[in-house]
Amino acid sequence: MPKVTVDGQELEVPEGATVLQACELAGKEIPRFCYHERLSIAGNCRMCLVEVKPGPPKPQASCALPATEGQEIRTDSEMVKTAREGVMEFLLINHPLDCPICDQGGECDLQDQSVAYGRGATRYEENKRAVTEKYMGPLIKTVMTRCIHCTRCVRFSEEIAGVDEIGAVGRGEDMQITTYLEQAAEHELSANVIDLCPVGALTSRPYAFEARPWELKKTLSIDVSDAVGANIRLDSRGREVMRALPRVNDAVNEEWLSDKGRYMVDGLSKRRLDKVFMRKRGKLQPATWDEAFKAIAKAKPGKAIAAVAGDMVDCETMFAAKALLKACGSKLIEGRQTGMDYDVSNLAAVNFNSTFEGLEHAGAILIVGSHIRWEAPLVNVRIRKAVKRGAKVYVVGPYWDTTYPAEFLGEDLGVLNKLPKDVADAFKNAERGAVIVGGGALKGAHGKAMALASDWGADFNVLHFSAARMGGLMLGFAQKGGMADIVKAKPKVLISLGADEMDYEPFTDTLKVYIGHHGDKGAHSADIILPAASYAEKDGTYVNTEGRVQFAEKAVFAPGDAREDWTILRALADALKVEVGFDNFAQLQSAMIAEVPALGEEGLADYGALPKVDAKAKAEGTMSAYPIKDFYLTNPIARASEVMQRCSSELLHDGELAEAAE
Amino acid sequence: MADRNPAPDTPELRERWGAFEFNESYRERADKAIARYPEGRQRSAVMPLLDLAQRQVGEETNTQGWLPLPVIEYVADYLDMPVIRVLEVASFYFMYNMKPVGKYHVQVCGTTPCMLRGSDGLFETCKKRGMKKGHVSEDGLWTLTEVECMGNCATAPMVQINDDNYEDLTPERLDTILDALAKGEQPKAGTQEPGRHTSEPANALSSLEAMVEENHDYRSEWS
Numbered sequence: 111m112p113k114v115t116v117d118g119q120e121l122e123v124p125e126g127a128t129v130l131q132a133c134e135l136a137g138k139e140i141p142r143f144c145y146h147e148r149l150s151i152a153g154n155c156r157m158c159l160v161e162v163k164p165g166p167p168k169p170q171a172s173c174a175l176p177a178t179e180g181q182e183i184r185t186d187s188e189m190v191k192t193a194r195e196g197v198m199e200f201l202l203i204n205h206p207l208d209c210p211i212c213d214q215g216g217e218c219d220l221q222d223q224s225v226a227y228g229r230g231a232t233r234y235e236e237n238k239r240a241v242t243e244k245y246m247g248p249l250i251k252t253v254m255t256r257c258i259h260c261t262r263c264v265r266f267s268e269e270i271a272g273v274d275e276i277g278a279v280g281r282g283e284d285m286q287i288t289t290y291l292e293q294a295a296e297h298e299l300s301a302n303v304i305d306l307c308p309v310g311a312l313t314s315r316p317y318a319f320e321a322r323p324w325e326l327k328k329t330l331s332i333d334v335s336d337a338v339g340a341n342i343r344l345d346s347r348g349r350e351v352m353r354a355l356p357r358v359n360d361a362v363n364e365e366w367l368s369d370k371g372r373y374m375v376d377g378l379s380k381r382r383l384d385k386v387f388m389r390k391r392g393k394l395q396p397a398t399w400d401e402a403f404k405a406i407a408k409a410k411p412g413k414a415i416a417a418v419a420g421d422m423v424d425c426e427t428m429f430a431a432k433a434l435l436k437a438c439g440s441k442l443i444e445g446r447q448t449g450m451d452y453d454v455s456n457l458a459a460v461n462f463n464s465t466f467e468g469l470e471h472a473g474a475i476l477i478v479g480s481h482i483r484w485e486a487p488l489v490n491v492r493i494r495k496a497v498k499r500g501a502k503v504y505v506v507g508p509y510w511d512t513t514y515p516a517e518f519l520g521e522d523l524g525v526l527n528k529l530p531k532d533v534a535d536a537f538k539n540a541e542r543g544a545v546i547v548g549g550g551a552l553k554g555a556h557g558k559a560m561a562l563a564s565d566w567g568a569d570f571n572v573l574h575f576s577a578a579r580m581g582g583l584m585l586g587f588a589q590k591g592g593m594a595d596i597v598k599a600k601p602k603v604l605i606s607l608g609a610d611e612m613d614y615e616p617f618t619d620t621l622k623v624y625i626g627h628h629g630d631k632g633a634h635s636a637d638i639i640l641p642a643a644s645y646a647e648k649d650g651t652y653v654n655t656e657g658r659v660q661f662a663e664k665a666v667f668a669p670g671d672a673r674e675d676w677t678i679l680r681a682l683a684d685a686l687k688v689e690v691g692f693d694n695f696a697q698l699q700s701a702m703i704a705e706v707p708a709l710g711e712e713g714l715a716d717y718g719a720l721p722k723v724d725a726k727a728k729a730e731g732t733m734s735a736y737p738i739k740d741f742y743l744t745n746p747i748a749r750a751s752e753v754m755q756r757c758s759s760e761l762l763h764d765g766e767l768a769e770a771a772e
Numbered sequence: 773m774a775d776r777n778p779a780p781d782t783p784e785l786r787e788r789w790g791a792f793e794f795n796e797s798y799r800e801r802a803d804k805a806i807a808r809y810p811e812g813r814q815r816s817a818v819m820p821l822l823d824l825a826q827r828q829v830g831e832e833t834n835t836q837g838w839l840p841l842p843v844i845e846y847v848a849d850y851l852d853m854p855v856i857r858v859l860e861v862a863s864f865y866f867m868y869n870m871k872p873v874g875k876y877h878v879q880v881c882g883t884t885p886c887m888l889r890g891s892d893g894l895f896e897t898c899k900k901r902g903m904k905k906g907h908v909s910e911d912g913l914w915t916l917t918e919v920e921c922m923g924n925c926a927t928a929p930m931v932q933i934n935d936d937n938y939e940d941l942t943p944e945r946l947d948t949i950l951d952a953l954a955k956g957e958q959p960k961a962g963t964q965e966p967g968r969h970t971s972e973p974a975n976a977l978s979s980l981e982a983m984v985e986e987n988h989d990y991r992s993e994w995s
Contacts, residue, residue, distance in 0.1 A: 289856065
């Protein structure tokens with residue numbers, strides 16, 4: 111561990127650290143544009159200049175200079191100050207002074223750093239360079255005149271996303287950042303370049319000219335668009351969520367967010383259920399809460415009441431429904447809407463046991479029936495990291511465009527029964543392996559995959575794609591026979607907690623009560639609609655696919671008459687004249703935690719050891735298609751979002767390319 | 773500075789070049805270039821391959837050659853690399869022509885040493901023959917480009933035409949060369965100064981005289 115001196119302060123830095131990192135360890139702020147912790151080092155912006163002895167008597171780029179024993183680093187000398195001023199002056203030569211009309215204003219690295227490290231005034235009197243705007247798809251707005259050529263976006267798409275589509279064409283003053291022939295950036299993480307861009311060259315197209323950062327209320331939340339549980343920050347103004355941005359959490363999403371999680375938020379203000387509706391003479395008509403509750407009480411469900419949880423509900427809502435049903439004497443609760451009926455007696459068997467961070471260190475990965483890029487884009491990033499470290503990846507299932515070399519073993523799940531020798535060898539040679547089973551393959555390959563994992567000593571993982579899944583399973587939202595059991599029980603009342611993917615067909619004689627937030631499939635089939643809150647409008651606990659319990663906060667109020675889900679269920683308890691044992695959110699939460707203590711603690715839940723595997727288990731069936739047909743439209747919020755619809759038609763269905771000019 | 777933007781992607785361009793493939797002799801040279809690099813590092817051969825592709829396009833069009841987008845895509849495909857990475861290389865280096873050029877690509881150096889030695893006169897000569905910077909002349913024979921230093925300052929002014937340099941030029945000497953090329957002859961490349969072979973001192977030795985016989989350290993004589 112080399113010892114260095116930073117501004118007279120002696121400290122030890124880790125082996126392989128750069129001078130910039132050493133300065134940061136010493137608590138010194140080093141201005142930078144091109145350097146980013148998660149990307150390779152480019153060293154082309156020159157903003158991080160410091161003085162280093164021994165070395166040539168000139169300032170050096172600290173981001174690309176390894177820290178070595180006995181270095182004397184100065185970040186506060188006159189030389190450093192003038193060097194930074196000089197670099198800043200050069201950067202500003204071709205940067206337009208259009209901050210007042212730039213969306214990056216207020217959260218712009220260049221703006222902040224020119225205030226802190228630049229000269230007060232310009233000496234430049236020549237003409238500035240102007241660059242034509244580039245089309246990069248429906249999510250990224252470009253104003254390339256503002257580009258300072260840091261190449262973060264180029265490095266992100268090549269290194270993290272694994273899709274080489276952004277590049278720097280030309281050279282010198284004529285260098286321009288563009289996609290090939292200005293094609294749209296077509297991958298699930300494309301919008302992260304907007305966060306990476308230190309200036310206003312790449313900004314958010316849907317959010318263009320909507321708000322300034324300082325007028326937004328920032329709320330810590332959890333992304334519910336998939337089961338990764340990415341940590342996000344919801345920026346809201348008044349009653350509207352303006353945007354979602356990723357938060358840093360190395361264990362979950364690092365600092366990325368999928369395009370769906372980021373851009374479905376405009377769906378929060380569209381197609382909303384903001385009134386109570388009741389079906390009268392076959393048509394849904396506005397009604398009052400009182401009428402609705404009376405109608406439900408009139409159905410006299412008694413024990414014949416069931417609840418189905420949707421993909422995006424929080425644990426509190428599910429627990430409130432469970433408590434209500436328990437008070438009625440029913441245990442008909444289910445969350446696996448599409449009819450899956452895998453065994454949940456041991457939750458470790460349906461959990462992502464490697465953890466996302468651990469997956470990076472796997473030397474061999476077998477993916478069974480999961481289109482990971484669509485089911486969990488951020489997990490795909492981890493696999494790509496593992497591959498970069500030398501991991502071999504095998505996929506059973508239909509072909510999809512991996513962002514790393516992978517061998518496809520065919521669509522027949524039966525291939526697991528007699529795997530090619532090199533797969534087994536790869537796992538035996540790897541220090542750590544991972545078997546990942548997607549939701550679509552749980553029916554045919556769950557047991558066999560678990561047997562293989564135990565045979566190889568690899569981690570066994572199930573990758574869900576519903577944010578509510580693990581929380582639901584922890585709360586017991588699973589029948590032995592899945593949805594079929596609910597159908598068989600012929601309940602008089604069915605409470606749908608935002609369940610939009612389930613089949614309502616078999617429930618013709620049942621009073622269907624939909625408690626949800628969007629006018630989607632579930633609301634269309636319902637007899638009574640009780641408007642509820644989306645994930646942005648209520649506090650709630652979510653458990654991601656690796657069993658990580660995370661807490662999301664309420665950002666805005668639900669529109670119109672909509673209420674937080676648990677209050678609706680509490681009122682319903684009164685209507686049905688039963689006692690659920692809680693009158694406020696705190697009581698509800700403590701009752702939930704008393705029942706499932708793991709939900710009270712943020713972090714990984716402990717599910718104990720994997721069950722004993724059935725060595726004779728066989729995999730059967732074929733996967734002809736993955737459950738997700740359209741990445742951008744997997745949940746009611748996304749389906750209501752214009753941005754997601756546009757992404758879907760333009761990027762997936764070759765729809766008419768809308769004009770870049772609005 | 774020349775226009776480094778690729779020629780527009782039109783249906784005509786696709787039709788003309790969409791089916792581009794290395795012919796046998798070029799394929800052989802391309803594979804030889806790839807074989808210089810370790811397995812899996814075939815991308816390293818992108819520069820020689822772009823050059824070969826440009827030469828083949830040149831043969832097919834009877835010009836110096838250029839790189840239409842479909843050809844760039846072909847090279848990307850040949851090396852199994854993203855096409856944007858190939859475009860980055862092609863648009864960076866001047867030796868790759870991004871737009872069609874004439875049979876002879878006349879690249880006149882206009883950097884300071886050449887300018888001091890009379891490159892303005894060379895441009896004049898070219899213009900008189902109907903050449904215009906960045907354009908192909910009407911007879912399809914010439915394209916004029918002003919370039920930066922080509923490293924022949926000792927024999928300035930110089931012009932590079934396709935693969936050859938012509939140095940120690942005067943407007944008259946350039947005229948002779950261009951006449952010869954137009955007639956399909958191959959003029960002598962290199963210095964045009966009678967009696968001079970390469971870039972040796974034109975007259976008597978005037979600098980570094982002490983270095984003629986043996987290595988000499990001048991540093992102590994600096995003041």
